[in-house]
Amino acid sequence: MNVRLKEWVAIKSDSGDHTKWGEVETMLNMAAERIKKMGGKVELADAGTHQLPSGETVLLPPVILAEFAKDPKKATLCIYGHVDVQPAKMEDGWATDPFNLTEIKGNLYGRGATDNKGPVLAWLHAVESYQATKKIPVNIKLIIEGLEEVGSYGLFKLIKKRRDSFFADVDFIVISDNVWATTTPALTYGTRGSSYFFVEIEGPKLDLHSGVYGGSIQEPMADLIALLGSLLDHTGKIQVVGVSDDVTPLTEDERKLYDNISFDLEEMKNVVGVKHFLQDTKEEVLMARWRYPSLSIHGVEGAFSDPGSKTIIPRKVTGKFSIRQVPNMDPPDVERKVKEHLEQVFSTLNSPNRLKVTATVGAKPWVANLQDSQYVAGQKAVKDVFGVEPEFIREGSTIPIAQTFQEETGKSVMMLPISGHDDGEHSQNEKISRYNYIEGTKLFAAYFYELSLLH
Numbered sequence: 498m499n500v501r502l503k504e505w506v507a508i509k510s511d512s513g514d515h516t517k518w519g520e521v522e523t524m525l526n527m528a529a530e531r532i533k534k535m536g537g538k539v540e541l542a543d544a545g546t547h548q549l550p551s552g553e554t555v556l557l558p559p560v561i562l563a564e565f566a567k568d569p570k571k572a573t574l575c576i577y578g579h580v581d582v583q584p585a586k587m588e589d590g591w592a593t594d595p596f597n598l599t600e601i602k603g604n605l606y607g608r609g610a611t612d613n614k615g616p617v618l619a620w621l622h623a624v625e626s627y628q629a630t631k632k633i634p635v636n637i638k639l640i641i642e643g644l645e646e647v648g649s650y651g652l653f654k655l656i657k658k659r660r661d662s663f664f665a666d667v668d669f670i671v672i673s674d675n676v677w678a679t680t681t682p683a684l685t686y687g688t689r690g691s692s693y694f695f696v697e698i699e700g701p702k703l704d705l706h707s708g709v710y711g712g713s714i715q716e717p718m719a720d721l722i723a724l725l726g727s728l729l730d731h732t733g734k735i736q737v738v739g740v741s742d743d744v745t746p747l748t749e750d751e752r753k754l755y756d757n758i759s760f761d762l763e764e765m766k767n768v769v770g771v772k773h774f775l776q777d778t779k780e781e782v783l784m785a786r787w788r789y790p791s792l793s794i795h796g797v798e799g800a801f802s803d804p805g806s807k808t809i810i811p812r813k814v815t816g817k818f819s820i821r822q823v824p825n826m827d828p829p830d831v832e833r834k835v836k837e838h839l840e841q842v843f844s845t846l847n848s849p850n851r852l853k854v855t856a857t858v859g860a861k862p863w864v865a866n867l868q869d870s871q872y873v874a875g876q877k878a879v880k881d882v883f884g885v886e887p888e889f890i891r892e893g894s895t896i897p898i899a900q901t902f903q904e905e906t907g908k909s910v911m912m913l914p915i916s917g918h919d920d921g922e923h924s925q926n927e928k929i930s931r932y933n934y935i936e937g938t939k940l941f942a943a944y945f946y947e948l949s950l951l952h
């Protein structure tokens with residue numbers, strides 16, 4: 498059992514609820530202390546403030562900017578990671594306490610084990626192992642945040658501000674915050690972007706007895722269900738007019754990249770427990786995940802959701818959904834079209850209730866240039882450690898800051914995942930295998946070495 502990972506997983510650094518950001522700060526301080534113990538120079542950089550959908554302005558947790566002793570003859574690598582996590586409760590169906598890292602048959606289960614505390618620690622372990630030999634082949638900088646899971650508030654501005662200082666001498670930026678597509682190690686060259694929406698419907702002054710008022714008022718929940726039901730058809734096609742218009746057309750060269758992925762549809766059905774996907778072939782399923790947009794409905798705040806029955810008409814409900822975006826979609830344009838769509842559907846309901854739509858995340862999609870020399874180093878490092886060629890993959894999830902790193906700093910960005918395809922990021926029983934954690938640490942060490950040969 499890895500003691501450090503156990504200590505980090507024990508911190509409930511769920512960033513989803515701003516009232517709990519104290520735990521996120523505790524986690525950031527713990528990570529900062531670890532880096533200082535390793536001889537790193539650490540700044541807890543001010544990330545500014547953020548306005549919540551309620552209108553309230555809150556102070557953001559800081560961002561760790563750290564660096565180790567620099568040798569001007571060596572290349573400088575900046576590693577990005579995050580130490581906040583998604584929410585997790587035993588009642589969601591976890592087999593073990595999500596905040597008590599538990600080893601079962603070679604897997605380490607706990608919230609954040611793979612997304613992203615395990616990989617962040619693996620980077621630190623790789624640095625430490627070189628420190629023991631006093632021959633680290635590249636200069637290392639670190640940027641570690643605590644709000645990735647809610648859209649990296651404040652980080653965009655901080656990167657702009659530090660472009661000519663912290664980032665000035667950085668040659669490469671690397672991120673390990675995603676999963677392999679199969680059991681073969683991978684290099685990731687694209688992620689989808691995301692816009693997250695809150696649709697609030699507010700009706701009566703207070704919750705009402707459905708036996709008294711049912712049938713005589715227009716219920717907020719019925720309005721909300723009509724709105725949410727208008728977003729998608731049964732084939733998964735987004736119904737918001739114009740949203741998918743800008744999707745980059747598929748080229749033959751890009752299509753060929755899918756041929757070599759050893760993705761097994763049957764195994765994937767078993768992993769997630771579904772009878773079939775919306776697409777029929779491996780290529781179509783992967784494209785739906787990586788290079789086409791999707792819309793998912795996540796939940797309803799304010800609706801009765803406890804066990805048992807309560808005969809209530811909720812006064813105010815907030816539906817939550819997000820749209821994953823791909824090149825060349827633009828989050829502000831998507832957000833405008835979604836708002837227009839919801840207002841138009843709402844107008845047909847002739848409702849006396851109030852509608853408010855807020856977009857809380859506006860993260861751009863990211864695609865790297867596969868000819869970038871970092872990918873050569875990554876490919877060699879995978880070969881060194883695993884003895885196989887990596888799969889070149891994209892990722893359906895979002896790293897909000899990836900495209901900003903590339904655009905603002907002009908530096909090369911690569912993703913080097915060490916997490917397994919079945920690690921259950923954001924899900925019940927999230928885990929990292931002992932194998933991936935240890936071999937992943939070796940991969941990072943090999944990558945430092947291969948990168949130094951490029952310089």
Ligand SMILES: CC(C)C[C@H](NC(=O)CN)C(=O)O
Pocket residue numbers: 612645646647648674675691858860893894895896897922
């Ligand atoms: C913008 C999202 C909240 C970011 C989140 N990122 C990850 O899961 C990265 N491992 C996502 O839902 O994609």
